[in-house]
Amino acid sequence: MQRRRFLQTISLAIGGWMLMPLQGFAASLQTVKGKVHSSGKSLAGVVVSDGYSVVTTDKKGRYEIKLHTDAVAVFVSVPAGYAIPNEKGIARFYHLLRDVQSAKNVDFELTALNKSDDEHQFVIWADTQIQNDKDVERLMSESVPDLQQLVKAAGASALIHGITVGDIVWDDFNYFKHYEAAVEKTGIPFFQCLGNHDMDLNKGDDSVSDDTFQETYGPTYYSFNRGKAHYVVLDDVRYLGQDKKYDGYLQQHQLDWLEKDLALIPADHLIIICAHIPVYNEVKNNDAFYKIVERFNNVHVMTGHTHINVNVIKNNVFEHNHGTVCGAWWTGGICGDGTPSGYGVYTVKGNQLEWYYKAAGKPADYQLKLYVEKNLSNQQEVLANVWNYDPMWKVEYSVDNGSFAAMQNHKGFDPLANELYLGPELPAVRRWVEPRNTDHLFKAVLPENAKIITVRAQDRFGKIYSVTQNV
Numbered sequence: 001m002q003r004r005r006f007l008q009t010i011s012l013a014i015g016g017w018m019l020m021p022l023q024g025f026a027a028s029l030q031t032v033k034g035k036v037h038s039s040g041k042s043l044a045g046v047v048v049s050d051g052y053s054v055v056t057t058d059k060k061g062r063y064e065i066k067l068h069t070d071a072v073a074v075f076v077s078v079p080a081g082y083a084i085p086n087e088k089g090i091a092r093f094y095h096l097l098r099d100v101q102s103a104k105n106v107d108f109e110l111t112a113l114n115k116s117d118d119e120h121q122f123v124i125w126a127d128t129q130i131q132n133d134k135d136v137e138r139l140m141s142e143s144v145p146d147l148q149q150l151v152k153a154a155g156a157s158a159l160i161h162g163i164t165v166g167d168i169v170w171d172d173f174n175y176f177k178h179y180e181a182a183v184e185k186t187g188i189p190f191f192q193c194l195g196n197h198d199m200d201l202n203k204g205d206d207s208v209s210d211d212t213f214q215e216t217y218g219p220t221y222y223s224f225n226r227g228k229a230h231y232v233v234l235d236d237v238r239y240l241g242q243d244k245k246y247d248g249y250l251q252q253h254q255l256d257w258l259e260k261d262l263a264l265i266p267a268d269h270l271i272i273i274c275a276h277i278p279v280y281n282e283v284k285n286n287d288a289f290y291k292i293v294e295r296f297n298n299v300h301v302m303t304g305h306t307h308i309n310v311n312v313i314k315n316n317v318f319e320h321n322h323g324t325v326c327g328a329w330w331t332g333g334i335c336g337d338g339t340p341s342g343y344g345v346y347t348v349k350g351n352q353l354e355w356y357y358k359a360a361g362k363p364a365d366y367q368l369k370l371y372v373e374k375n376l377s378n379q380q381e382v383l384a385n386v387w388n389y390d391p392m393w394k395v396e397y398s399v400d401n402g403s404f405a406a407m408q409n410h411k412g413f414d415p416l417a418n419e420l421y422l423g424p425e426l427p428a429v430r431r432w433v434e435p436r437n438t439d440h441l442f443k444a445v446l447p448e449n450a451k452i453i454t455v456r457a458q459d460r461f462g463k464i465y466s467v468t469q470n471v
Contacts, residue, residue, distance in 0.1 A: 022211050025097040026050070026067040032074050032097070033064035034105035038082065038112050047077035047264060048108070050097075051219055052253060054260040070207070070253070072097055072214055074106055077261070078224040080117055082110040084161055086189035090180060091161075094218040113159070118227035120159035123147065123358075124274070124344040125190075126304025127324035128179055129197060131170035135330045136178045140185070142341070143325050146360045147186045150345065159226070160188045163233070165304040165322065166195025166276025171244075173212050191224070192217040195276040195305065196237045196246050206251070209239035221254050223261050228351045229270040232258065236275040236283050248277035249284050259292050270351040271299040278303045278321045280314045290315040298351055302344070308436050309339040309357060311390035320344060323357065323387065331420070331427040336436030338369065338414025339387035354461050357388040367465040368395075368457050371415045372446070380446040380471065382407075384455045385414050389440040392460030399450045407442035407455070414438065446471060 035057070036046045042061030047054060052068035065074060075094035078084060085092050085108075095106050128143070130136050151160055162183070169175040183190045192213075199209040210220050220235035238249035250258075265271070271293060273279075279286050279301050293299045294315070301319040309323035327334055327341035334340050340359030347354045359366050371383040384407060386395055396404040413422075417435040420427060427433055446453065456466040 022072040022096065022098055022214055023070065023208070025100070026071040027069050029067055029097060029100060029102050031064060031066050032100060032106045033062065034107040035061045036063065036076060036108045036110065037061050038110045043079070043110065046079050046108075047223070047261070048074065049077065049222070049257065049261070050074050051221065051257055054257065054264070056264070067097070073219045074100070075219055075222050076108040076110070077222070078110065080225045080227050081113055083113055084189040084224070085110065088180065089183040089186065089188065089190055090217065091189050091191045091224075092218070093222070093224065096214070096218070115157065115159075116227070117159050119347075119349050120161075120226050120229075121154065121348070122160065122346050123150070123162045123188075124302045124304075124320070124322055124346070125162060125164040125325050126322040126343070127167040127195070127307060127326050128164060128182070129167045129170045129324070129326045129329060130175045130178060131172060135170075135326070136175065136182075138330055139178075139182050139325070142360045143343075144182050144185050146358070147188075147343070150358065151187050161226075162186065162188050162190040163231075163274050163302065164190055164192050165274050165302055166193040166237070167197045167304065168192060168195065170197050171201070173216075176216050191231075191233060191274075193233055193274055193276050193304075194220045194235045194237055196244070199237065199239050199246070201239075201243060205241040206239045210235070221257065227348060228268075229272055229348045229353075230262075230265045231272045231274065232261065234258070234273060234275040236277045236279065247284060248279075248282040250286075250289055255285075255288055255292065258289075262292060262296075265296075267295050268297055268351055270348060270353055271296045272302065272353075273299065274302045276303060277305050278310075278319065280312045280317075280319045280321075290317065293317060298353070300353060307335050308337040308438060309335065309387045309440070311388065313391070320355070325360075328417075328421060328427070328433045329430050331430050331433050334414070334417060334420070336417055336421060336434065337387070337438035337440070338385045338417045340366070356459070356463075365465050367459075368455065368467055369414075369416070370453070370455055370467050370469055372453065372469070372471050373415065375445070380448070380450065382444050382446055382453050382455065382471075383410070383415065384442045384457070384467075385438075386440050386442060386457045388459070389457075390460060394458045395442045396456055397444050398454045398456075399447055400452050401454070404456065405444070407444045409439065410441040410443045411437060411439040412441055414441070
């Protein structure tokens with residue numbers, strides 16, 4: 001598929017971007033129809049949508065949609081067994097209605113994979129949030145090479161895709177092109193989520209705040225498939241029509257679409273929902289969301305926004321609220337809770353999911369950091385930050401090569417985060433950044449003459465990560 005052209009006969013220049021209105025074309029078109037095919041072969045049972053109606057192609061690969069008046073695009077939910085359509089690493093699975101001529105069919109050409117996609121990987125980038133050239137330089141010199149190395153290690157035949165869960169830029173749309181350059185260098189296709197810093201501000205309400213994003217990356221909510229995994233990207237940022245005011249909310253028309261989309265998916269499939277704002281505690285109408293997904297056995301939600309790393313299980317849904325690519329807004333190498341700047345790495349096998357958090361510039365087994373310091377009682381104490389902890393992890397310590405004992409889960413602040421960010425003068429730029437309270441800390445009081453401390457953390461998959469250091 002060809003990328004949508006920004007330069008049109010009638011256009012409006014805004015901040016260097018050439019845009020046309022996206023609304024209103026559905027009313028003039030009323031209906032779109034076309035075919036989904038691959039190398040001349042018609043594909044039956046493929047889902048096509050305008051974000052309101054959800055239809056499937058017939059045995060000849062044909063579909064027809066009566067457009068909703070507010071629709072801005074028609075898109076295909078890429079089926080299992082087919083490659084992700086992309087242009088220079090950006091997923092292009094849609095046609096903007098503005099570019100559709102009513103006399104022509106709207107067709108989708110897919111490419112069949114040469115291997116099963118039942119096993120594949122994906123990465124979650126949260127909050128690249130680039131605002132200036134220095135941010136871009138760090139994205140290119142730290143995050144991109146790290147992901148390139150991971151992709152190379154997986155092998156040329158590996159199936160890997162990426163999803164950026166919002167705040168691609170920091171209110172300056174001129175930096176979309178730098179993000180795209182970074183994604184292209186990773187060598188894998190990326191899908192995009194809308195973040196609160198990716199919206200048009202002071203232009204109107206939520207119905208028009210997504211125009212630039214849609215112009216650049218297509219619809220703000222959609223789905224696709226790989227193997228027995230069904231992926232959904234949602235827009236849970238509701239713009240309130242004034243400056244940077246927004247809240248976490250899923251509009252009813254989006255929930256209606258989600259229900260129709262998921263109705264076509266077997267209950268035993270792995271469901272992966274991606275959004276920007278954490279659903280479990282910041283989306284006001286999350287009860288409606290949980291009701292829609294309750295029939296599925298294995299649902300994971302991928303979010304960003306908070307610049308900390310948290311794993312939460314709520315209503316039988318596992319939410320991964322990721323530490324960010326930019327850490328604490330590119331001011332240091334860690335987030336406010338001590339989580340290293342990095343991203344989530346996920347492996348799908350059938351309908352099962354495994355994962356770990358990848359710190360940029362560190363090996364995959366870098367999963368905890370130790371601090372030895374005096375507590376308020378002047379006792380020597382070891383503190384371990386296990387940033388991807390969830391309730392199935394086991395964290396233990398050993399002194400001087402002795403037996404292991406459980407560490408106490410502790411809520412507090414990461415010492416390095418305090419050192420880098422605490423106080424009105426730190427960090428040197430973006431001084432509003434502060435350390436964040438976290439509950440993925442573990443502590444133990446050490447014997448008076450302790451010389452060596454070892455902490456091992458075992459994740460829910462049985463993998464053990466160990467750090468030993470002198471006291």
